[in-house]
Amino acid sequence: MAGSNDNDGAAHDGTTQRARIIVVAGQSSQRTREVLNTLRGFTHVIWPPSLAAALEQTGSKDVACLVIADDLHEEPVDEFLQEARELHRNLPIFVITDPDDVAEAVSAMRHGATAVIEIPPSYAALREEVARAIR
Amino acid sequence: MKDLPQIVYVVDDDDAVRDSLRLLLKSAGLACEVHSSAQEFLATYDAAQPGCLVLDVRMPGMSGLEMQQELNLRGATLPVIFITGHGDIPMAVEAMQHGAFDFLQKPFRDQELLDRVQRALVRDTENRVRLRHTDRIKERLATLSPREREVLDLVTQGKANKMVAGDLGVSQRTVEIHRAHVMQKMEAGSLAELVRMMMAVSPRP
Amino acid sequence: MRHMGGPTSDVLALLDATFDAVVIMDDRGRITAFNRSAEEMFGYRAADAIGRNVNMLMTSADRMAHDDHVRRYLVGGESHILGKGRDVRVRHRDGSEFSVFLSVGRIPNSNPPQFVGYLHDNSLRRKALATLEHERQLNRLYLDLAQVMLVATNRAGAVQLVNQRALRVLRVDDAQIIDCNWVDACVAPEDRGIARNAFRALLMSGSDEPQSCEYHVRASDGEDRFITWRGVALRDVNNVATGVMLSGEDITDQRRAETEAHRALERMNNVSRLATMGEMAAGISHELNQPLAAIANYAQACGRLLRMPGADVPEISGALEQIAGQALRAGEIIRRIRSLVRNEDVRRESQDINELIREVHTLLASDARVHDGRLELDLAPVLPKVTVDGVQIQQVLMNLVHNAFEAQGTDAARLEVARNLDGSGAAFEVRIATRPTDAGDVEVSVSDLGPGLAGEVEQKIFEPFFTTKPTGTGLGLAISRSIIKAHEARLGYRANQPRGACFYFVLPAHMEMPR
Numbered sequence: 001m002a003g004s005n006d007n008d009g010a011a012h013d014g015t016t017q018r019a020r021i022i023v024v025a026g027q028s029s030q031r032t033r034e035v036l037n038t039l040r041g042f043t044h045v046i047w048p049p050s051l052a053a054a055l056e057q058t059g060s061k062d063v064a065c066l067v068i069a070d071d072l073h074e075e076p077v078d079e080f081l082q083e084a085r086e087l088h089r090n091l092p093i094f095v096i097t098d099p100d101d102v103a104e105a106v107s108a109m110r111h112g113a114t115a116v117i118e119i120p121p122s123y124a125a126l127r128e129e130v131a132r133a134i135r
Numbered sequence: 136m137k138d139l140p141q142i143v144y145v146v147d148d149d150d151a152v153r154d155s156l157r158l159l160l161k162s163a164g165l166a167c168e169v170h171s172s173a174q175e176f177l178a179t180y181d182a183a184q185p186g187c188l189v190l191d192v193r194m195p196g197m198s199g200l201e202m203q204q205e206l207n208l209r210g211a212t213l214p215v216i217f218i219t220g221h222g223d224i225p226m227a228v229e230a231m232q233h234g235a236f237d238f239l240q241k242p243f244r245d246q247e248l249l250d251r252v253q254r255a256l257v258r259d260t261e262n263r264v265r266l267r268h269t270d271r272i273k274e275r276l277a278t279l280s281p282r283e284r285e286v287l288d289l290v291t292q293g294k295a296n297k298m299v300a301g302d303l304g305v306s307q308r309t310v311e312i313h314r315a316h317v318m319q320k321m322e323a324g325s326l327a328e329l330v331r332m333m334m335a336v337s338p339r340p
Numbered sequence: 341m342r343h344m345g346g347p348t349s350d351v352l353a354l355l356d357a358t359f360d361a362v363v364i365m366d367d368r369g370r371i372t373a374f375n376r377s378a379e380e381m382f383g384y385r386a387a388d389a390i391g392r393n394v395n396m397l398m399t400s401a402d403r404m405a406h407d408d409h410v411r412r413y414l415v416g417g418e419s420h421i422l423g424k425g426r427d428v429r430v431r432h433r434d435g436s437e438f439s440v441f442l443s444v445g446r447i448p449n450s451n452p453p454q455f456v457g458y459l460h461d462n463s464l465r466r467k468a469l470a471t472l473e474h475e476r477q478l479n480r481l482y483l484d485l486a487q488v489m490l491v492a493t494n495r496a497g498a499v500q501l502v503n504q505r506a507l508r509v510l511r512v513d514d515a516q517i518i519d520c521n522w523v524d525a526c527v528a529p530e531d532r533g534i535a536r537n538a539f540r541a542l543l544m545s546g547s548d549e550p551q552s553c554e555y556h557v558r559a560s561d562g563e564d565r566f567i568t569w570r571g572v573a574l575r576d577v578n579n580v581a582t583g584v585m586l587s588g589e590d591i592t593d594q595r596r597a598e599t600e601a602h603r604a605l606e607r608m609n610n611v612s613r614l615a616t617m618g619e620m621a622a623g624i625s626h627e628l629n630q631p632l633a634a635i636a637n638y639a640q641a642c643g644r645l646l647r648m649p650g651a652d653v654p655e656i657s658g659a660l661e662q663i664a665g666q667a668l669r670a671g672e673i674i675r676r677i678r679s680l681v682r683n684e685d686v687r688r689e690s691q692d693i694n695e696l697i698r699e700v701h702t703l704l705a706s707d708a709r710v711h712d713g714r715l716e717l718d719l720a721p722v723l724p725k726v727t728v729d730g731v732q733i734q735q736v737l738m739n740l741v742h743n744a745f746e747a748q749g750t751d752a753a754r755l756e757v758a759r760n761l762d763g764s765g766a767a768f769e770v771r772i773a774t775r776p777t778d779a780g781d782v783e784v785s786v787s788d789l790g791p792g793l794a795g796e797v798e799q800k801i802f803e804p805f806f807t808t809k810p811t812g813t814g815l816g817l818a819i820s821r822s823i824i825k826a827h828e829a830r831l832g833y834r835a836n837q838p839r840g841a842c843f844y845f846v847l848p849a850h851m852e853m854p855r
Contacts, residue, residue, distance in 0.1 A: 100224065102224055106231060109238075118224045151662060155633070155635075155638045158638060162648070219626070241632065
């Protein structure tokens with residue numbers, strides 16, 4: 001897992017000190033793009049091509065948090081969430097849900113999400129949570 | 136000591152909701168006790184009593200979320216299923232972050248509630264077994280001498296006797312003797328078992 | 341004063357009576373007569389002046405010229421000055437110089453010739469002219485300084501006078517507008533009918549009372565300005581109307597601002613309604629979901645109990661009764677919500693204020709529940725009816741009750757207090773009270789046990805957008821006050837006893853018409 005993460009450039013190009021990486025998972029969609037845009041101001045955002053890659057990259061010590069931006073077409077969110085949580089016990093994991101979907105939010109929390117943020121109405125809560133995680 | 140029977144506690148200020156939950160749980164064959172306020176429940180609840188809690192979020196006086204925090208402060212491990220007439224995601228997230236077992240919106244399907252209650256009761260049993268287990272480990276740890284505790288910490292970090300002897304500035308033979316006492320006092324059959332015990336009692340990071 | 345060869349005493353007496361200074365001299369320039377006005381003008385006594393050369397009255401520059409004039413006249417009969425008047429500088433006895441208007445004539449049949457000079461005190465004439473000019477300038481200034489437009493027309497409506505303000509509004513200069521027909525040249529085409537009628541009415545009216553009207557003028561660039569006018573008829577000595585004088589105030593911006601303010605208020609009302617709806621939605625859905633949850637639970641429990649052997653019939657029938665009761669409870673909640681949101685248009689009716697309060701009690705109680713508080717009603721049993729828009733009054737009550745709960749501290753403070761209470765007591769209480777006043781009207785008050793208002797807050801609390809709540813819009817109280825004001829009442833604040841805030845309003849009692 002974490003040890004095999006040799007292809008992560010940020011860990012080796014001398015920028016390790018300041019690099020704090022946010023890993024975003026989510027199918028290619030409007031919402032995922034909006035989440036990526038929202039987080040662009042933060043240090044280093046990666047959107048791995050697959051969930052396996054996401055899980056692997058999440059192991060880096062420089063990763064500040066994992067954001068699950070949208071449905072994961074390969075896998076139910078809860079299972080991926082549980083897997084990520086088992087691999088990385090203390091990693092902040094934020095899940096984005098549709099507004100007012102309380103059942104989905106509760107399920108995500110049960111499966112190890114640190115917090116659930118509903119979108120819309122606003123991306124401000126996401127920025128706030130991620131800023132806190134980076135600190 | 137024989138286990139006490141599990142009880143499903145219902146705390147809701149609405150008479151009709153409270154009474155209908157009592158009847159629903161009764162019809163599912165579950166022992167149930169109802170209270171109309173957080174204060175009423177807290178005044179009578181004994182943490183040794185196993186079961187789970189079905190708790191209304193909004194109540195006059197002390198809200199369900201406040202009561203959950205009060206239970207946390209008291210170290211009560213009773214799994215809490217929140218029910219609410221009007222819930223939103225921030226409210227649900229807050230409840231879950233404070234360790235709620237689940238969060239349900241009224242009205243709900245009977246099976247939805249009963250499944251969660253069953254799972255909560257299982258969780259409570261597991262919690263209590265684990266607690267009892269860790270309590271026993273802590274009791275055994277308390278019987279170790281300071282030197283024995285040092286040896287235990289080092290060997291469970293994976294250090295060989297020779298390294299432990301070097302670290303502590305004693306002979307390898309002395310380490311072997313301390314280690315044998317540790318295994319005996321901790322009732323551990325192997326190093327692996329010892330490591331598992333220490334993981335069980337170490338506070339979660 | 342007579343001198344040898346001078347005028348007779350009759351003539352001298354006549355000269356002394358004239359206002360102008362008169363000096364007579366002989367062909368050698370010697371003064372032979374010097375009247376009283378001349379004495380005053382030059383400061384010489386006649387006795388001192390007579391016999392001396394007239395030069396002494398002249399400035400050095402004029403002396404040479406004067407001698408020259410006299411010589412040329414005497415030699416060649418050539419006259420530069422006789423019969424003509426001109427301004428000359430003269431010298432007072434004290435040496436000061438001043439201007440006079442001098443006309444000189446030869447005394448008929450005098451030989452050797454004698455000349456008479458009339459000296460008119462120029463400075464006086466100038467002074468009068470200057471005063472007149474000054475007054476004209478002042479009048480112009482009055483006109484131009486005026487913040488209003490001033491326009492005078494003749495009987496036919498042609499512009500005779502227009503001030504700077506009017507020129508600025510119309511964006512023209514005098515030349516473009518003087519003698520043009522006022523209505524045709526300056527009034528916006530749609531409003532010309534109004535303007536003509538107003539003009540005619542002014543000419544016809546026998547009164548000097550100003551008359552008012554409002555119409556648009558069109559500036560040269562095509563922009564219309566809205567003007568409120570006051571006009572009076574101008575009259576000649578025979579009291580015949582010769583024209584009109586109009587003073588106009590440009591109220592375009594003011595009117596625009598009023599429209600804006602009106603729209604803003606409407607927007608605020610909408611915002612407030614939405615905010616109130618949003619706040620209430622949580623309460624409503626909670627309130628409605630309670631009986632629905634109970635119904636679902638009872639029904640599902642009944643199903644289970646029926647499938648069990650030896651079904652407990654009393655238990656089941658009790659549950660069925662509960663289901664019916666809870667369904668009615670849900671229906672009642674919906675009925676109240678509908679009666680609250682249905683009626684959009686404003687209708688004032690004779691109402692029982694207590695009944696209005698009871699109607700919103702369910703919703704208000706749910707607000708209380710949201711805030712973990714308790715709502716108490718303290719309603720006077722007998723009250724006169726009031727003429728109100730029930731929905732609006734209910735909105736005010738909801739707003740006041742909501743504020744009262746919000747005012748009563750943070751979650752942490754509530755938890756702290758709640759811990760110290762027995763199981764039954766809600767930590768916070770809001771009380772709606774009604775009572776008849778001494779004057780027989782109806783006072784409605786909403787009081788709480790919160791921290792109350794600090795003095796400076798009390799000053800500002802009714803201002804729009806003022807709020808003490810971190811999430812408040814600051815509109816609620818301002819709107820509540822305007823609603824109460826529209827009911828010819830006042831929303832007031834006083835400290836509650838023993839502590840907290842109390843908002844109140846007094847509604848006038850409805851007068852029953854005798855049958």
